[in-house]
Amino acid sequence: MKRVALEGSVAVAEAVKQANVDVIAAYPITPQTHIVEKLSEIVASGELDAEFVPVESEHSALSVCIGASACGARAFTATSGPGLALMTEMVFIASSMRLPMVMVLCNRTLSAPLSIWNDHSDAMLVRDSGWIQVFVNNAQEAYDHVFLGYRISEDHKVLIPYMIHMDGFFLTHAIEPVELVDQEVVDKFLPPYQPLYRLDPSNPITMGAFVMPDQYAEVKKAQDEALKASYQVIVEVWEKWGELTGRLYRPVEGFYLEDAEYAFLSLGSYGEVAQEAVEFLREKGKKVGLLKLRLWRPFPFEELRKALKGVKTLMVIDRAICPGGPGGQVALEVRSAFYKMDGPRVVDFIVGISGRDTTPEDYVKMFEMAPELLEKGPEDYIIYGVKE
Amino acid sequence: MKLSWREIKPGAVITEPGSSRNLRTGDWRNERPVVDKEKCNKCGMCYLFCPEGAIYETEEGYFESDLYYCKGCGLCAHECPQGAIKMVLEV
Numbered sequence: 001m002k003r004v005a006l007e008g009s010v011a012v013a014e015a016v017k018q019a020n021v022d023v024i025a026a027y028p029i030t031p032q033t034h035i036v037e038k039l040s041e042i043v044a045s046g047e048l049d050a051e052f053v054p055v056e057s058e059h060s061a062l063s064v065c066i067g068a069s070a071c072g073a074r075a076f077t078a079t080s081g082p083g084l085a086l087m088t089e090m091v092f093i094a095s096s097m098r099l100p101m102v103m104v105l106c107n108r109t110l111s112a113p114l115s116i117w118n119d120h121s122d123a124m125l126v127r128d129s130g131w132i133q134v135f136v137n138n139a140q141e142a143y144d145h146v147f148l149g150y151r152i153s154e155d156h157k158v159l160i161p162y163m164i165h166m167d168g169f170f171l172t173h174a175i176e177p178v179e180l181v182d183q184e185v186v187d188k189f190l191p192p193y194q195p196l197y198r199l200d201p202s203n204p205i206t207m208g209a210f211v212m213p214d215q216y217a218e219v220k221k222a223q224d225e226a227l228k229a230s231y232q233v234i235v236e237v238w239e240k241w242g243e244l245t246g247r248l249y250r251p252v253e254g255f256y257l258e259d260a261e262y263a264f265l266s267l268g269s270y271g272e273v274a275q276e277a278v279e280f281l282r283e284k285g286k287k288v289g290l291l292k293l294r295l296w297r298p299f300p301f302e303e304l305r306k307a308l309k310g311v312k313t314l315m316v317i318d319r320a321i322c323p324g325g326p327g328g329q330v331a332l333e334v335r336s337a338f339y340k341m342d343g344p345r346v347v348d349f350i351v352g353i354s355g356r357d358t359t360p361e362d363y364v365k366m367f368e369m370a371p372e373l374l375e376k377g378p379e380d381y382i383i384y385g386v387k388e
Numbered sequence: 389m390k391l392s393w394r395e396i397k398p399g400a401v402i403t404e405p406g407s408s409r410n411l412r413t414g415d416w417r418n419e420r421p422v423v424d425k426e427k428c429n430k431c432g433m434c435y436l437f438c439p440e441g442a443i444y445e446t447e448e449g450y451f452e453s454d455l456y457y458c459k460g461c462g463l464c465a466h467e468c469p470q471g472a473i474k475m476v477l478e479v
Contacts, residue, residue, distance in 0.1 A: 098399035159398045197401045206402035212411070214390065219400045221393035 001245070006178045008139035008171040009034030012078070012104055015146035017048045018186045019102075022073035025053040025064035029083040030116045031168035032106040036078060058083040062090035062103075069099035069161075070207050072198035074150060076101065080168055081108030081122040088126065094161045095130035096223060097208050100153035100193070101161045102146055103131075107268070107319075108168045109354040117355025118168040120267065120319035123296075124329045130223055131163040132230055133297040135268040139176040142166045144247060147181070147190055152237050154193050158230045165296070167269040169355065185244055231298045251300035253292040254307045256282055260289030262367060263308060263344070266317040267293050267330060270351070270358065274317065277363030288367060293330070301337050314344035315370050317351050318381075327381030347373050348381035356385065409457075413440065417460030419475040421453050427472035434464035434473060 006014070012035050016024065024043065026036040043052040051068075055061045058079050065075035079087055084105060094101065107123055109115040123133070132152065136142045142164060149162035166172060197205055211219055235251065242248030256278055257263060264274045271292040281288040291307055293300075308314060318328020326332055331348035338344070347370045352358045366384060373380055397403070421434075428450055435443045435451050442457040443464065453464070465473040 096399065098401075196398065197403070204405045206405075206407070207399060209400065209402055211400055215396075215400075218391060218393040219396050222396040222398075222400075225393070226398065 001182060002180045003177055004180060005175050006139060006143075007034060007173060007175050008142055008166065009106075009173065010038050011139045011143040011176075011178045012146060012166070013038035013042060014180065015143045016076050016102075017042050018181070018183060019076075019146055019150050019190055020074065020187075020192070021048070021050055021076045023051045023053065023065065023068035023075045024077070025055050025061045025068070025075070026077050026079070027055055027058050027061050027083060029058070029080045029108075031108060031118075031172045032078045032080040032083070032104070034172060035104060035106070039076075058087035059090055062087045062094060065101050065103075066090060066094050066097065066099055069094075069101050070097070070199050072193065072195040072200075074101075074154075074193045076103070076146075078104040078106060080106040081110050084122045085110060085125060088129075091126050091129045091131070093208065096219075098159040098223070098226070099161060100150070100159055100195075102149035102153065102164065103161065104142065104146070104164045104166055106166050106168045106172045115354040116168075118170055118319075119353050119355060120165070120329075121321075123165050123267075124320045124322075126163070127297075127329060130227060131161050131297065132158075132227070132234065133163045133165060133295075135165045135292075135294055135296060136171065137269055137271050137292065139171060139174070140178050140247070141249070142171060143178055143180075144241065144245070144249070147186060148237055148241055148249070150193070151190050152230065152234055155233050155237075156196050158226070158233050159196060160227055160230055165268060170269040179245070181245060189241070189244060228298050231295075231300070234295065234298075249294060250303070251293075251295035252303045252307045253294055255290040255292075257289035257291060257307055257311070259287055260311055261287040262313045262315065262370065263289040263291055263311045264315045264317060264363065264366075265291045265293060265308075265330070265334060267296065267319065270317055270319070273358060273360055274363050277360040277367070280360060281364060281367060286367070299333060299337070304334070304337055305341070305343070308344055311344040313347065313370055313374065315347050315349060315366055317349055319350075319352055321350055321353070321383070331381065345374055350381060350383045351385075353383065358384075412456045413459050414454075414456045417455075417458060417478060419460045419462060419477055420455060420458065421460070421462070421464050421473045422476050423450060423452065424472045424474065425450060427470045429470055429472075431469060433467050433469060437463050437467045439463060 316331040
């Protein structure tokens, strides 16, 4: 294992190379650009024997990956915000056709107003797309999850594409220490893809066919059950990676939760900042903890309930808004996880829309605001720091 | 084909070639094609144009629609150079 300083995007490109991907199709968009820029160099220089398809749109990028995966190739793409929006039709098709692949979504705000910065409005656009969805906190995790993604996605018990949510700029453009895994370890962990079904002229099959209403519900039920059942494989593969590398990932990861009465809940890179605030508040004697929600789909209901046992006030950090709805999507789901159960009261903070800076001091402020907000009622939410 | 969700293959992949025959689309039809054998010169244009492959050649060399599959689109009637095919409302 080698420890190097790498930009988050370059770390992802290295992982794609080491995972020996066969087909890469992508259209450049900020802040995903560096990933595919690096990958095109890697392919052009012969370091990786793969097809790099410079498509004319994101819709085509994922279409190429769908075709490649259907033929039994290992496929990769990456995109951001508006690119994902253009790709959305195919996002649902990839998962519904149960085609393994990995996509890194470099989270970016959806337009308008035009913004290139980070929030989770794009992630929430594809919340119900049926992909396995994971949020990463740093470059190392983004690197690791490329291997984990292929291993899980290609498992015949799973066959569901794997989306890695990687905060744009905060993670894609920051240079961080990354431990590169030795190629022999990767090769053993991730053997070549063995498809269950593949398009082959000598053994014709039909993929993505028309289905009448009298069978469509059964297809969707099978897909839903498969996504739920993938949970077991995800946990097992993550544990195996933990044994190999010492980096163990869990569907939910807690800090200072054991005796916590208050807790923050966050997705992605904001967890790292929240952690600093929690440590500061602990020094002041406040019983505050943090829960990082890593696995977004399938949603880890049981682990979440277990981890938050004893927490009385949960401060959810949402990075997107449900306009005209009940607040942010994360708070919405966490509340429903505790519906009619003895769970924490939820305060929903919508934070860092379009990448507005959120410092540890902001988390301390949110902690101080929470009791007053709770008095207003559990359905309330605020856009933190909005200028009145 | 009426499968329980447990019997659905991943992605609803179909491993049996030609299985679209199992779906008899004839009951989608509002109008059926009727051939006037006096006018028909057996050219086979209807057979070539049928988007469903539902038209077959009879022993006498005329062309007829398999009504289990004909959706009644009327393309054969539109294309027939002799004007020998009429679309008749199903009752």
